[in-house]
Amino acid sequence: MPSTTVKAPQESAASLSHGLKQRHLSMIALGGVIGAGLFVGSGAGIAAAGPSIVLAYTLSGLLVMLVMRMLGEMSAAYPSSGSFSAHAERAIGPWAGFTAGWSFWVLLCTAVGLEGIGAAKIVTGWLPGTPEWAWVALFMLVLCATNLAAVKNFGEFEFWFAALKVGAIGLFLVLGVLAIAGVLPGTDSPGTANLTGHGGFFPGGGEGLVVGLLASVFAYGGLETVTIAAAESEDPVRGVASAVRTAMWRIALFYVGSMAVIVTLVPWDAKAVVEKGPYVAALDELGIPGAGQLMNVVVLVALLSAMNANLYGSSRIAYSLVTRGLGPKSLGRVSAGVPRIAVLVSCVFGFGCVVLSYWRPDDVFSWLLNMIGAVVLVVWTIVAVSHLRLRRSRTFPLLTWAALAGMAAILVLMAREPGTRVQLYATGAMTLALAVAGYARQKALPVANV
Structure with missing residues (x-):
């Protein structure tokens, strides 16, 4: 264990309620990650x-499993609504906790806005002429109210949201496998035509694989929310270990399995994959009446669920930072076991991102998106x-070093790709600025004995 000369105030977890059950944690783990990244961005x-x-x-799924194994182990040993931020403070110093926490807060709040925009686009597709911003505002209002209520209400809300989309993905996989096997009525098995035709398995060569790898890495972001929620569960140690373990294999099945089904059923270069979304394109290919529109409903629910989970995560990590002396005290005020000021501020930031997407889409909003590009x-x-x-642990430190090597490789790939190089630099600039601010804050914290 490293020593440090600075000791930040410890989080007062007792002021938060403990109303989350094991089933809530399991679905929160899925709800935070199964959103636009899977249903829309995968196209x-x-x-x-x-x-x-x-x-x-x-x-990328293997890398995520390594990261979640580490995070789950630390969260079981040191349950905290600050999760990785609190672990970084304990292991490295307050400046590291400050940097990790506030960069992730910006990421989650921005994601709330992006998920809201995606959800609004679906609704305006059904109701042409209605303003997107008004739908985003409505979604924000409803989900903000949900998060301002007792945490058990949030958990129940997220449980059913996540359960619906998990069930939908499960049904999609079953239908897809039946169609591939040629036993689904009214469909013929595509065989390997779409896997080996249209340029082969690697139509874009190594460069195409790199772009796909980078897209898949960021699609997995959000799984960390379950370790944030663990501090408000009835049994944090057992709860987070079980939730992380089950979430890892389920998400691997959903992501990898879904991609395998989609590219087998639909030609990868079909315009519908990007225009309609890969899931809708696959269901349309099967010719199931109304399936495409039904999937749009599922995508809408998935986006709202991810908004809900990200809003929760952003408010809790802000609360944890404040209670450890790493943020403005006003965000740490708790009422009825909920950090309501943190919830409201996170909502305002998220909606501010939406406003920027309409007001300054080509400069300020674009800069914001680049800035969060490599935060994960x-x-x-x-x-x-x-x-x-x-x-x-028994596998220490081999798997941890393997994960670090994988992340270093991805950063190098980002630096080589023109489309992601700007994101890498923008995120680096934000991280450096936060690290400097965090170090200045650390110097102001009470000094402890070495």
Whole structure:
């Protein structure tokens, strides 16, 4: 265990309620990650990588499993609504906790806005002429009210949201496998035509695989929310370990399995994969009446669920930072077991991102998107370094070093790709600025004995 000369105030977890049950944690783990990245964003990955997107999601999925194994282990030992931020403070120092926490807060709040925009686009497709911003505002209002209520209400809300989309993905996989096997009535098995035709398994070559790999890495972001929620569960130690373990294999099945079904059923270069979304395109290919529109309903629910989970995560990590002396005290006020000021501020920030997307889409909003582009990798790197310094296990430190090597490789790939290089630089600039501010804040914290 490393020593430090600075000791930040400890989080007062007792002021938060403990109303989340095990079933809530399991679904929160799924709800935070199964959103636009899977249902919508995966289309761009398929368009770039072709059938090799399956390999891309497999590789990034293995990396995510390593990260979540580390994070779950530390969260079971030190339950905190600050999750990786609190672990970084303990292992490295308050400046690291500050950097990880506030960068992730910006990411989650921005994601809330992006998910809201995606949900609004679906609704305006059904109701042409209605303003997108008004739908986003309505979604924000409803979900903000949900998060202002007792945490058990949030947990119940998210449980049913997540259960619906998990069930839908499960049904999609079953129908897809039956169609591929040629036993689904009214369909013929595509065989391997879409996997080997249209340019082969690697139509975009190594460059296409790299683009798909980068897209898949960021699609997995959000799984960290379950370790944030663990502090408000009835049994944090058992709860987070079980939730992380089950979430990892389920998400691997959903992501990798879904990609395999889609690229087998639909030509990867079909315009519908990007225009309609890969899931809708696959169901339309099967010719199931109304299936495409039904999937749009599922996508809408998935987006609202991800908004809900991200709003929860952003408010809790802000609360944790404040209670550890790493943020403005006003955000730490708790009422009825809920940090309501943090919830409201996170909502306002998220809706502000939506306003920027309409008001300044080409400069300010674009800059914001670039700035959060590699935050997930920054957080994962901090998780791995924290694990190296805090934990010892049978596989220590080989798997942790393997995860760090994987993240370093992805950062190098980002630097080589023109489309992601700007994101890497923008995220690096934000991380450096936060690290400097965090170090200045650390110097102001009470000094403890070495």
